[in-house]
Amino acid sequence: MGDDRKAMYDGWSRTGEHTMEWARIANAFMTQAFASGCTVAKCPCKNCKNRLRQYRHEIQVHLCKDGFMPEYLVWHEHGELEHASESDGNDDEDRMDEMIADVGREYEKESPPEEVQKFFRLLAASDEKVHEGTNVTVLQAVTRLMAMKSKYNFANNCYNGILKLIIDLLPSNHKMPKDLYQSKKILAGLGMNYEKIDVCENNCMLFWKEH
Numbered sequence: 717m718g719d720d721r722k723a724m725y726d727g728w729s730r731t732g733e734h735t736m737e738w739a740r741i742a743n744a745f746m747t748q749a750f751a752s753g754c755t756v757a758k759c760p761c762k763n764c765k766n767r768l769r770q771y772r773h774e775i776q777v778h779l780c781k782d783g784f785m786p787e788y789l790v791w792h793e794h795g796e797l798e799h800a801s802e803s804d805g806n807d808d809e810d811r812m813d814e815m816i817a818d819v820g821r822e823y824e825k826e827s828p829p830e831e832v833q834k835f836f837r838l839l840a841a842s843d844e845k846v847h848e849g850t851n852v853t854v855l856q857a858v859t860r861l862m863a864m865k866s867k868y869n870f871a872n873n874c875y876n877g878i879l880k881l882i883i884d885l886l887p888s889n890h891k892m893p894k895d896l897y898q899s900k901k902i903l904a905g906l907g908m909n910y911e912k913i914d915v916c917e918n919n920c921m922l923f924w925k926e927h
Contacts, residue, residue: 721789723735724738724741724742724789725784725786727739728784732780734780742776742779742780746772746775748791748795748796749775749795750772752795756769756771757769757770757772757775758770759774759775759779760775760779760785760788760791760793761778761781761783761784761785762782762784762785762786763778763782764778765785766785766788767843767844767845768843844891845891846890847889847891848889854891854892854902857892858892858893858899858903859903861875861879862899875896875899876895876896879892879893879894879895879896879899
C-alpha cells in the first residue's frame with residue numbers, strides 16, 4: 717500500500733502544480749474520510765496532523781496548500797486498517813468521532829451558533845496534545861488545573877501565575893491556553909461554568925441569594 721501512495725508526497729507541489737496521481741489519491745482519501753456521512757473529520761495536513769477536525773472543503777484546501785502530514789500512507793485515523801486480514805470482525809471500535817460530528821451537519825454552509833462552536837472547540841481540545849513530546853491533551857491539562865483551583869481555592873491571579881510558569885517551561889509550540897479566561901472558554905463546551913458562593917468558615921452553611 718505504501719508504494720501505491722508515494723504520490724501523496726512525490727506528486728504534491730508547493731506551487732500548487734500537483735500531479736494527476738496526487739489528485740486521485742487525495743480524492744480517494746476524501747471519500748474514505750467522509751464515508752460514514754459525517755460532516756467533519758480529522759485533517760491530515762502538515763499543520764493539523766490529525767489533531768483538529770475540519771469540514772470537508774477546509775480539509776481539501778489544507779491538503780492542496782500544505783500537503784499530507786509525513787508518513788501517513790495508511791489512513792488509520794480515518795477508518796482504514798493497515799492489514800485488512802488482521803480484522804477479526806470486532807466492530808466495537810469507538811465511533812464517537814462520526815457520531816458527534818453529525819451535530820454540525822446542518823451548519824456546513826453557514827456559521828454555527830455559539831453553543832455548537834463551543835462543542836467543536838471542546839472536541840479539538842480533547843484530541844490536541846499540549847505539545848509533541850507528551851500524551852497529555854489540552855483538555856486533560858485544563859480540567860486538572862481547574863479542579864485544583866476549585867479544591868484549593870486559587871485566586872484568579874494565582875491561577876494565571878501558575879499557568880504562566882507552566883507555559884514558560886513548555887516548548888514554544890505548546891497549545892496551552894494563556895490564562896483563566898481562555899481555560900474557561902475550552903471548558904464551556906462541557907457546561908462546566910462555575911459560580912462562586914460564600915460559605916461559613918466552618919463549612920456548615922452556604923450564603924446564597926436571599927439566604
